[in-house]
């Protein structure tokens with residue numbers, strides 16, 4: 051395990067950071083704070099991500115604990131989504147995207163050649179920034195995952211999964227009378243909750259959420275936050291958010307990204323009350339961007 | 340820079356900015372109106388040409404759906420048909436039915452005595468009359484010995500006279516119908532022995548040298564067999580190729596090269612595909628000439644690029660977020676494609692396919708190359724029987740000198756257009772049906 055002192059002694063390290071705005075006092079892009087946790091669910095070590103020749107993530111090392119909610123914050127374009135998509139190999143679908151470093155799930159390198167992405171994505175589910183329900187019925191949207199993974203053998207079991215998933219996503223009462231209507235006919239916020247229901251229907255261990263509430267009203271947002279609170283008893287949740295209040299409300303740890311670098315990570319309370327890095331402080335006090 | 344100045348001007352006097360908006364408004368609307376007028380006139384011009392085309396074809400061809408028939412009184416003479424009295428099918432089929440027809444005509448016009456006049460008289464009815472009598476006798480040998488009134492097809496010249504395409508006032512030497520023949524026709528008309536009826540022969544017969552016996556059934560069947568082969572091959576191959584290239588293949592030099600070549604193939608003149616088919620299927624594989632299976636193979640080569648390009652465009656238009664959604668909950672690529680992408684892309688693919696099929700239906704040049712231009716009387720019963728296709732039949736008839744073939748050419752074009760319109764309507768309906776699902 052590397053210590054903070056080592057990280058901070060930038061003089062001893064070759065400066066391979068990608069350009070940071072020089073006006074900001076610190077030109078140190080090495081992570082501040084403790085990146086590791088005890089008994090982690092996922093470990094990311096020295097992750098680099100390139101889109102063609104453009105580097106989007108630079109040497110990110112971060113552990114994700116069991117049953118924790120970790121929030122990722124940072125200015126737009128800093129690579130939060132990119133990093134999130136590395137965690138279930140969604141970046142594989144982008145031809146120009148190359149990843150190096152190691153990402154372990156329960157000690158198993160998910161970028162190993164023998165790793166099958168299908169079970170990986172069933173284990174590490176994802177909710178996207180823009181709601182993207184299938185152009186099928188509401189029922190089919192939720193039932194699709196359990197069906198392809200063969201989670202149930204009978205229709206009644208499937209019905210139970212669909213109902214409980216919709217319930218947990220706070221959508222059941224609104225749609226229980228129109229399960230056969232198209233999912234694309236719902237409002238934006240309902241669609242996003244449908245997508246959350248679809249993800250949890252598969253029963254993943256880790257749920258990646260990319261700004262799940264950006265299209266939701268405060269009431270629906272509160273519902274999702276409640277859901278996150280409830281889910282983290284069993285699941286590990288990585289959530290990207292632009293709302294610092296939300297990060298403060300739902301997460302135990304927070305990671306701050308800036309231009310592809312993981313600048314600071316720590317207990318959420320500490321990050322918001324007492325940021326150690328100048329960039330973090332600027333961002334959360336609203337002085338940045 | 341200029342922005343800044345504008346801003347100063349605007350912020351200085353909000354009224355003035357409103358004035359500017361008002362002033363520009365008129366110009367903007369005028370522009371829009373101009374554009375609309377241009378669009379409407381383009382559409383009208385198109386419709387005008389279309390109605391011109393349809394008008395000329397229909398006015399030329401509608402008469403082909405009627406045919407003149409002449410009633411003759413036939414005595415099925417046992418002496419003449421079956422002198423041995425065996426009633427064996429061989430004897431009956433070889434008997435001289437033409438003689439029966441001629442005898443009836445002579446009896447109807449006993450005043451005709453000269454040999455050359457008799458020949459003119461015989462010319463009034465179609466040579467198909469003898470076949471008609473033979474078929475009647477073969478089906479019902481009991482007819483022998485009896486006398487019956489029978490409607491037989493008139494010769495195409497009589498037909499043309501009845502339809503007004505032969506001018507009686509021209510000098511006799513310039514017309515195909517001589518004065519004498521015209522007087523006979525008039526006499527028959529007075530007796531009510533000439534009638535125009537719906538031309539079923541046109542829809543039930545194969546090609547013939549005699550216009551009144553010629554039909555498009557053979558060509559239609561040939562076209563149907565050819566298109567069935569084309570559809571059965573090009574749809575699965577085209578869709579599979581598009582799916583692979585769009586969803587599975589890595590993007591590299593090779594796939595770029597393939598893409599460029601597919602686009603090139605789409606622009607290759609169809610006659611080249613005909614030559615290719617001639618060389619490969621007939622020359623190398625030794626398949627027979629003039630058969631729909633080779634026609635179908637050649638048209639498959641020609642249609643594939645169209646279908647692949649349309650299918651790829653349809654796949655491209657499926658939003659990537661659908662793929663991500665499916666992949667994100669652990670669907671395999673195959674499941675993603677077949678459960679979510681393909682159903683979304685299907686309407687576009689079907690539209691492309693039907694457009695490709697419509698092109699194939701109208702294609703003539705490659706079929707000429709592989710011998711589907713032969714004169715074939717028999718109606719093909721399967722994909723290995725020699726046949727022609729509709730556009731080739733049109734080409735063949737358009738080349739014939741008889742006036743009666745001219746109207747049949749137009750009629751055949753109408754049939755082809757009817758098929759095309761049906762197919763294109765189908766394309767629209769299919770798309771509507773699939774799109775309306777959600």
Ligand SMILES: Nc1ncnc2c1ncn2[C@@H]1O[C@H](COP(=O)(O)OP(=O)(O)OP(=O)(O)O)[C@@H](O)[C@H]1O
Nearest residue numbers: 101106124125126127128129130131132133144146
């Ligand atoms: N498919 C792609 N191809 C090329 N570059 C990309 C691609 N996706 C993202 N990038 C680039 O990578 C960088 C990080 O993008 P990313 O989407 O991860 O940002 P983000 O932190 O999620 O921003 P936001 O908060 O706006 O969602 C950006 O500079 C972006 O331009």
Ligand SMILES: [Mg+2]
Nearest residue numbers: 130131179260
């Ligand atoms: Mg993002």
